[in-house]
Amino acid sequence: xxxxxxxxxxxxxxxxxxxxxxxxxxxxxxxxxxxxxxxxxxxxxxxxxxxxxxxxxxxxxxxxxxxxxxxxxxxxxxxxxxxxxxxxxxxxxxxxxxxxxxxxxxxxxxxxxxxxxxxxxxxxxxxxxxxxxxxxxxxxxxxxxxxxxxxxxxxxxxxxxxxxxxxxxxxxxxxxxxxxxxxxxxxxxxxxxxxxxxxxxxxxxxxxxxxxxxxxxxxxxxxxxxxxxxxxxxxxxxxxxxxxxxxxxxxxxxxxxxxxxxxxxxxxxxxxxxxxxxxxxxxxxxxxxxxxxxxxxxxxxxxxxxxxxxxxxxxxxxxxxxxxxxxxxxxxxxxxxxxxxxxxxxxxxxxxxxxxxxxxxxxxxxxxxxxxxxxxxxxxxxxxxxxxxxxxxxxxxxxxxxxxxxxxxxxxxxxxxxxxxxxxxxxxxxxxxxxxxxxxxxxxxxxxxxxxxxxxxxxxxxxxxxxxxxxxxxxxxxxxxxxxxxxxxxxxxxxxxxxxxxxxxxxxxxxxxxxxxxxxxxxxxxxxxxxxxxxxxxxxxxxxxxxxxxxxxxxxxxxxxxxxxxxxxxxxxxxxxxxxxxxxxx
Numbered sequence: 292x293x294x295x296x297x298x299x300x301x302x303x304x305x306x307x308x309x310x311x312x313x314x315x316x317x318x319x320x321x322x323x324x325x326x327x328x329x330x331x332x333x334x335x336x337x338x339x340x341x342x343x344x345x346x347x348x349x350x351x352x353x354x355x356x357x358x359x360x361x362x363x364x365x366x367x368x369x370x371x372x373x374x375x376x377x378x379x380x381x382x383x384x385x386x387x388x389x390x391x392x393x394x395x396x397x398x399x400x401x402x403x404x405x406x407x408x409x410x411x412x413x414x415x416x417x418x419x420x421x422x423x424x425x426x427x428x429x430x431x432x433x434x435x436x437x438x439x440x441x442x443x444x445x446x447x448x449x450x451x452x453x454x455x456x457x458x459x460x461x462x463x464x465x466x467x468x469x470x471x472x473x474x475x476x477x478x479x480x481x482x483x484x485x486x487x488x489x490x491x492x493x494x495x496x497x498x499x500x501x502x503x504x505x506x507x508x509x510x511x512x513x514x515x516x517x518x519x520x521x522x523x524x525x526x527x528x529x530x531x532x533x534x535x536x537x538x539x540x541x542x543x544x545x546x547x548x549x550x551x552x553x554x555x556x557x558x559x560x561x562x563x564x565x566x567x568x569x570x571x572x573x574x575x576x577x578x579x580x581x582x583x584x585x586x587x588x589x590x591x592x593x594x595x596x597x598x599x600x601x602x603x604x605x606x607x608x609x610x611x612x613x614x615x616x617x618x619x620x621x622x623x624x625x626x627x628x629x630x631x632x633x634x635x636x637x638x639x640x641x642x643x644x645x646x647x648x649x650x651x652x653x654x655x656x657x658x659x660x661x662x663x664x665x666x667x668x669x670x671x672x673x674x675x676x677x678x679x680x681x682x683x684x685x686x687x688x689x690x691x692x693x694x695x696x697x698x699x700x701x702x703x704x705x706x707x708x709x710x711x712x713x714x715x716x717x718x719x720x721x722x723x724x725x726x727x728x729x730x731x732x733x734x735x736x737x738x739x740x741x742x743x744x745x746x747x748x749x750x751x752x753x754x755x756x757x758x759x760x761x762x763x764x765x766x767x768x769x770x771x772x773x774x775x776x777x778x779x780x781x782x783x784x785x786x787x788x789x790x791x792x793x794x795x796x797x798x799x800x801x802x803x804x805x806x807x808x809x810x811x812x813x814x815x816x817x818x819x820x821x822x823x824x825x826x827x828x829x830x831x832x833x834x835x836x837x838x839x840x841x842x843x844x845x846x847x848x849x850x851x852x853x854x855x856x857x858x859x860x861x862x863x864x865x866x867x868x869x870x871x872x873x874x875x876x877x
Contacts, residue, residue, distance in 0.1 A: 298476075302341070303569070305795060308679055309338045310338055310401070311336065311337065311338035311339050311370075311393070311398050313389060313391055313400055313402045313405070314335040314733070315336070319465045320682070322670055323558070323741065324364070327758045329815075332347070332349065332354070332376075332378075332379050333375070333376050333377075334389065334402075334665050335371070335372070335373060335375070336375060336400075337367075337370060337371040337373055338398075338400070338656060339362050339370045339372075339393040339398050339399065340370060341362060341370060342362065342363075342392075342395050343361075343393035343395050343398070344361050344362075345360055345362065345375060345389070345391050345392065346359050346394065347359070347389060348390045348392075349380055349382065349388070349389055349406055350380070350382050350607055351388075351390065352379065352380040352382060354379060355378040355379065355381075357375070358375055358376075358377030359375060359853075360375040362393075364615060364730055370646075375391075381444075381448055381478075381479070382408050382478065383408065383449065383450060383451055383452030383453075383476065383477055383478030384408050384409060384410060384452075384478055384759065385451065386406070386407050387404070387405075387407070388401050388402065388403050389406055405780040409449055410450055410511055410512050410787045411447075411448050411449045411540065412446065412512060412539065413445065413499075413541055414744045418437065418445045418540060418612060419445055420445060420447055420540070420541035420687055421433065421435075421499070421542070421543075422434075422435060424543065424544060424545060425544065425545040425546075425547065426489055426544070426546065427488055427489070427546065427547050427549035427568075427569055428546065428690045429488065429490050429491065429550055430489050431486055431489065432450045432486070432487060432489065433483070433485065433486045433710050434446075434447065434470070434472075434484055434499065434542075435447070435482075435483070435484030436448060436475075436482075436484070441757050445541070446479070446480065448477075448539070448832075449478055450479065450501065451474065451503070451511075452474060452476050453473065453474060453475070454474050454503060455471065455472075455473050455503070455504040455505065456471065456472055456473070456474060456501050456503055457471050457501075457502050457504045458470035458472070458485065458487055458499055458500070458501060459500045459501075459507070460489075460490055460498075461492070461497055461714075462557060466507065467490060468507070468548060468613075469487045469489075470485050471485075471504060487499070491568035491617070491618075492546055492568070492617065492618060493570065493571060494548050494569045494618060494659070495545070495546065496538050496543055497543070497545075498542055498543060499542045499543075499544055500512060500513065500542060501541060503590060505549070512539055512540060513841075514544065514685050518677060542808070547569055548568070548570050548647065548659045548660030549660060550566070550567035550645065550647055550660040550662035551565070551567055552564070552663060552664040555663070555664050556640075556664065556665045557666065557667070557818040558666070558667055558668075558669040558688065558689060559629065559630055559631060559666070559668075559669065559689045559724075559825045560628065560669070560688060561628050562626060562627045563579060563626050563628065563662075563664050563763060564621060564624060564625050565618055565624040565626060565645060565662050566620050566622075566624070567619070567620045567647075567660060567662065568617070568618055568619040570618040570647065570659060571614060571618060572615070572618050573613060573615070573616055574649065575610045575611065575612075575613050575650065576611065576647045576648065576659065577610075577649070577670070577786065578609050578611065578612070578624070578647060578655045579604075579605020579607060579609065579646050579653060579654065580605055580607075580626070580631075580643060580644065580646075580649060581602050581603040581605045581646070582602065582603060582634075582641065582642070582644070583602045583641075583644050583663075584600045584601075584634075593643065594644035594646075594660055594661045596655075596656040597656055599657070602644045604654050604655060605646050605648070605654060606655055608643070608653070609626045609627075610624055610625075610626050630688055630723040630724060631643070631689065631723055631724060632689070632690065632691055632692040632720070632722070633666060633668055633689050633690060633724055633726030635692070635694060635746075636691070636751055636754040638667070638668035638690055638691060638746065638751070639752065639753065639755040640666075640667060640755070641667075641689075642665055642666075643644065643663070643664055643666050644661050645662045645664070646658040646661050647659045649659070664697040665687050665748075667754075667755045668688065668689035668770075669687065670685060670686070670687045670688055670742065670753075670754045670757060671686045671687075671758065671861075672685055672686075672742065672760060673800075673836065674775070674802050675759075675760065675761060675775075676760065676761035676762070677762060677763075677802065678732065678762070678763045678803070678804065679732050679734050679735070679762065680732060681802070681804045681835060682729050682732075682804070682835040682836055683729065683730055683732060684727060684728075684729050685716070685727060685728055685730060686725075686726075686727040687718055687720070687724075687725065687753075688724065688725050689724050689725075690718075690724040690725070690744070691724060691746070692721075692722050692724060693719070693720060693722060694716075694719075694720050694747075695717060695746075695747045696717060696719075696720070696726075696746055696753055697714045697716075697717055697747055698716040698728065698730050698741060698743075699714060699715075699745055700712055700713045700714075700715040700730070700732075700735075700742060700874055701740045701741065701745040702741045702742065702757060710745070710752070715730040715731065715733060717747075732760070732762055735762055737763055738761070739760070739761050740760050740762060741757050741758075741759050741760065742758055743757045744757075749831045762785050768835040770876035774868055775802060775869075776801070776802055776867040776868065777799050777800065777801060777802065777807065777809055777859045777867045778799065778800050778802060778868060778869070779797055779800075779871045780798045780799070780800045781798055783796060783797035783798075783857060783871060783873045784847075785876070788842050788844065790856070792844055792845070792846060793844075793845045793877055794843055794845055795813050795828075795841075795842075795843040795845065795855055795873055795875065796841070796843075796855055797811065797820070797843070797871070797873075798839070799830055799832060799838065799840075799841060799859060799868065800836055800838045801834055801835070801836065801839075803834060804834050805834050806831060806837070807832060807834075807861070807867070808861075809828065809829070809831070809832075809861065809862075809867060809868075810828075810859065810860050810861075810862060811828045811829075811830060811857065811859065812826075812827050812856075812857065812858055813825060813827070813843040813845075813855045813857050813873075814855065814856045815845070815853050815855045815875065816856070817853060818851070818853075823848070823853070824845070824847075824848055824853075826843045826844055826846075827843070828842055843855075845875065849877070850877050851876075852874070852875070852876050853875040853876075853877065854874060854875065855872070855873045855875050856871070856872055856873075857870065857873060858870045858871070
């Protein structure tokens with residue numbers, strides 16, 4: 292320092308200190324949003340010691356990897372180092388501080404709020420945010436967060452720490468809350484995840500949004516990211532196929548149709564009711580039925596229209612309906628089960644399929660949904676009791692096509708295998724598995740006996756629930772059969788039987804092995820229950836199931852509604868039938 296005209300009047304010895312600092316904008320990197328699964332944070336540091344190794348951390352949390360540099364390298368002067376590149380740690384949403392620390396000098400500097408975390412829902416090679424990404428209404432899935440440090444880092448990250456959230460179904464078009472949770476201190480889903488039940492809805496892709504419980508209606512995910520590229524939230528890796536850019540990330544679920552048949556086990560002559568959901572809204576569907584596995588397997592297969600041993604495509608429409616606005620099957624879609632054949636050798640349980648198909652696809656191998664039920668062959672006897680030597684008619688349905696069956700009287704399963712019993716006849720089924728035959732009650736002790744069918748070709752039992760017959764030992768006359776001697780066949784009706792006269796027409800069957808002469812009574816009651824009239828008819832049906840028609844004239848009664856009680860007696864006045872009630876309108 293010099294001063295004109297003489298020596299300086301005063302000499303100062305100035306000094307200054309170097310303060311460390313972080314250049315977070317090096318190389319044009321903007322550290323305002325972080326996806327820890329792929330993003331790295333880059334910074335240049337200055338002002339540290341000449342031999343310092345500088346370490347970066349975010350939010351007082353070490354980097355997942357990297358984040359260190361040595362001063363006086365890369366052309367930097369004393370105390371500086373080039374970019375310290377690091378994969379960022381897993382933290383909750385919001386602004387986070389960046390801390391740089393020197394290893395020798397211990398010097399530190401904090402860049403306040405230099406990094407902002409936003410939510411991220413994505414897949415890695417370890418899995419998806421939802422453990423199940425497809426299913427039907429009523430199924431479940433688990434929303435989860437993988438570990439960024441000790442395991443696959445899939446799933447939900449970057450939510451606000453320790454905050455109550457709701458899981459919302461159909462976030463774009465509705466707001467049904469199907470689950471809740473409180474986020475962890477690092478903004479993730481608590482271990483082991485949140486299990487939710489998928490609501491019944493129309494088929495297709497649905498969004499499960501995450502919304503803060505305090506601000507329902509506002510997504511914590513959608514449009515809440517600072518990423519400029521929508522691909523950062525692409526859903527093509529959700530596991531359901533296709534490419535989507537909803538910015539909901541991995542929060543997609545593909546709902547399919549589900550159809551259920553009730554009951555699931557039934558017989559020919561009954562019915563099953565179809566219910567379900569997941570169909571397209573307000574759409575006309577046809578129901579078609581076919582046997583599983585092409586009818587070739589001896590054991591039930593699956594109701595698939597493609598693949599190995601597929602079900603036969605349906606050819607007959609057994610019902611139609613229009614789905615509701617929510618894609619559900621309307622109530623009471625009953626399907627009557629007329630004669631149909633079982634698998635050969637699978638009469639006790641054959642899987643049948645009822646497919647829902649749109650009109651243009653009916654009869655093809657394309658189906659929206661399928662219901663399954665098991666058909667069991669059934670055997671009916673024309674009477675529940677009979678004496679020795681009496682003829683009994685056995686009628687079967689749901690057998691295999693064109694198959695022969697032995698009628699086994701007094702069937703008993705064997706101790707280890709096989710069975711015991713007496714062959715008393717045989718049934719040959721037709722093309723739809725139906726058949727009938729008459730057998731004679733053998734000479735056995737009085738009691739109840741099981742009547743079974745056995746497939747002759749396969750030696751397997753055909754009837755899962757076999758009927759029983761009560762046998763009396765004495766001969767077949769009405770005195771020892773009582774009121775089971777005669778029975779009404781069908782339903783009595785009111786007809787005009789001559790000259791405009793009304794009458795009750797009833798058919799009676801002789802269940803004994805001798806011809807009977809019976810007097811049939813009709814006792815008529817008015818609406819108050821009072822007896823106002825009676826009429827009789829005499830009939831003589833043949834033995835062993837012979838039938839005769841009783842015509843019971845109603846003469847002189849005024850117009851109105853009546854109830855008639857029908858019964859038969861022997862000529863000596865002994866009751867030989869039960870009572871039958873008929874409604875009569877004149």
